[in-house]
Amino acid sequence: MQFCSLQFLIFLFLFLLIYFLVPKKIRKYWLLIANFLFYLSWDYKYVIILMLIIVVSYLTGFFISKAQKKKPILIAGITSCLLILISFKYSRMLYEGFHEIMHINIDVMKDFILPIGISFYTFMAISYMIDVYRDRDVCEKNICIYMLYLSFFPYILCGPIERSKHMFTQFRNLDKEKVFNYERITSAGLLFVWGCFQKLVISERLSLLVDEVFQNYHKYGATAVITAVIMYSIQIYCDFSSYSNIAIAISKLIGIDIMNNFSTPYFSRNIAVFWRRWHISLSSWIRDYLYIPLGGNRCGKFRKYMNTLLVFMISGLWHGANITYIVWGFLHGIYQIISNVVRPVKQKIEKTCKFRIDTFGYHLFEIIITYLFVCIAWLFFRANSITQAVDMLVRIVTRWDPWSLFDQSIYTWGLDRNEFGIAVIAILVLLIVDLIKYKHQNEIISLIKKQPILFRWLIYIALIAAVIVLGEYGPDFNAHNFIYTAY
């Protein structure tokens, strides 16, 4: 059951209806049932694996809170969870590796299953166990609350990777929320529709061009490849942030706040800032549970750089069992290291040449440079293999064909003239929204709410109309899953 589907809308409607009708004390149990129904709609086998993670992490937390020697229990718990994750997520890669190197055919491993969202809830489980290890008070004795934390349907497929402390309190207080809250419902509604706009109008539309060029890149010159990479950067941003927005919106409807996962990442002026704005829940998780325990900034420079490289490669590997993701992570690690190494030189040049660094022009220059590097990494992320990514990079350099921007061939790359026009307009809308968010520290919804009622309604209605008319959905459209559901 995808978020942007009729089935989900019906599910959500029924869920909310019952949620607000049942006695407040029963709400959390109904939410738990709904979580499992939602996850069951994918595959019953996935529920078994989820339950396995829940049991292992819950018991680990419980025993840590009671034990004198906590460390061995923590290690056992984390190892068990990681083993489950690895055996389901990376078994294909391991199998293929065996097959390639040893020429061994292991039949039992042919029927792999990859439980959707496993990376997200396993990381949440690990963070919980570490949190209990660090502070026994975090331990949640109520299994129902703990199950709600790991299985909460708005974020189970694609995150955000929430923290236990933040969620436990909210789940415990579910019975204290008011049934009807106008402000909450309109904010959630707007965010929900905006998420649908990002997914159905922008992301799904751009995927037509991106898929065409990436699948048939041999046919295309530099302009098409560059366009496809840029479009992919927007596609993945819209796809992932749309999921987060919808998740936040649904949670808001029942009075639960979950963390923001994106904060205008493409307006970042350097790679470090980009990672504070892109997939915030994952980067902060890696920082808190991996980078800092490894020594963080407190060790020597070499060690720090090695740690940086390692955590980014792990971040890449987290996305999937493919060498392209590891290279993507490696590139981001390298960007960070280079950025750190050249920073003093850059500052010296800026000072010597008396650059006006606090100007719009200079900031824009930094944003563009950062964006270009991020795009190069996206090329590896999206490509099916390193060879393909390198081939495409080579084409950018050797098959220079700027005329194809003017000779109508742009309309043969998967989007016809009208569709391309709609895509460009939708991207402009996205740009405006992100600019406003950038200027107002993400407070766009409260900004809209300060506007006169007619203007506000116009925004709501225009957005809904755009989604239902221009959205790429329905039986005649080959819809894509949210990209991050695969991770």
Added chain:
Amino acid sequence: MKKLIRMICLLIAIVAVWFMLNSILQFKSEDGIDQMRAFYKQEKNTIDVLFLGSSHTYCNVNTGLLWDEYGITGFDLDGPEQPFWNNYYYMKEALKYQKPKVIVLDVFVPGVYKDDFQGEHWMMYNIYGMKWSRERIEAQKVSSVEGNFFKRLIPFISEHNRYQDVNKEDFVYSNHTINYKGFDPREGIEVLNRPDISMIDERTPLSNKAETYYRKIIELAEEENIPLVVVNPPFVVSEDAQKVYNYVFDIAIEKQVPYLDYNKMYDEVGIDFNYDMAEWSHLNRSGNEKFTRHLGKYLVDHYSLENHKGNPKYESWNIDSDIQKQDNARYKLSNTWIFNEYLSQLKNENYLSIITIRGNNDLLKLTEENKLQLRNIGITDDVFVNGATIIYEYGTVKTIDEEEFEVYLERNKADFVVSRKYNEFRDEFNTVFMKDQECFINQNGINIAVYDKYLDRVVDIVGFVINEDMRVIRE
């Protein structure tokens, strides 16, 4: 409370916008959908003969002619390649609103299309015209391949993709009115071999599904006490198909339902395969007139059908007939290639013709009959030789012989612009715009653009090259 009211108002506004978008984007087609939507607009219990079936009904049964010649109030309620199960649910739906004196069921489909499930495109056209009802849901269920019921249940999910094709028709659509009776004739002529199935005696059974619904139709008619006639309109029938029809007619005999196999009645009806077929499957205008006339006579002779002509309650059938006649005139005009005949048709009271005579035309090339016809629409020999633009509108002639001019007209809230201009190199630029459409064939000779005020459309754009033996140029 104030906030709750505000939210309700917002929801109402959103629903209103959705309805507006839905009405713009919904499928509009004379292949099934329009018939059902127009059916709902009919006054209760005014339809005497309900025609159910496929395109063989809505292309072949001319409701205007049935009205003109017999005063029958008929309605073609059918869809493209519509199978018996859809016929059945159309019938059930129809009987909620009408109590026809007789129902005519066309049985063309099972002989040619034997699948138990239609392609999704036609399936939508056979269902989306219906209002939401139990019948519609059941029709959808029985038409959908297992597991696909929800896929096409909500039309907007399929229709929203039409945003690229939206045009004026989507905002102002004339077929969803009481005046539309479902008839959608095919045009053109295809010369075909006359089939001979007189020797085919074998039977091929229907599929279980088709037979079940065929029998259900017969039983429903019995229950409702409405006489049913089974008809197979003329077409280029194959031997295989006829074997199925033999089986279909056997069931009709078994159930004591009268049937008419028009593929065995070509001579009786006068169907000429050199002239009366639009293609192998459908009759053209000439063919459908012959077929309708015969079927109408049969119905009048065998059932007590009242002639409603003159009764103001049935005025919409008069309008339907007028539309058909005017559409027939349009078809005739746009298929006329002889100069004199063409000019004589311009006298139609609904036409506005803009005639531009340009170039050096030789008067000697005209026959006396040509000259007479030209004079009849206000074009004298002098005007012919010197060139001019004539605006001819049923009895009124406006001749414009200035070297440069620009004339604006307005009919049915549509704009018409006729002009002639020269640039500094003495190049001539003629313009004829009718309803936002460029209607000028830039040809030496006589160029004619004809607008029909009744149909509210440009019906023909033609050029006669006088100096080349009246060669005809058409867009």
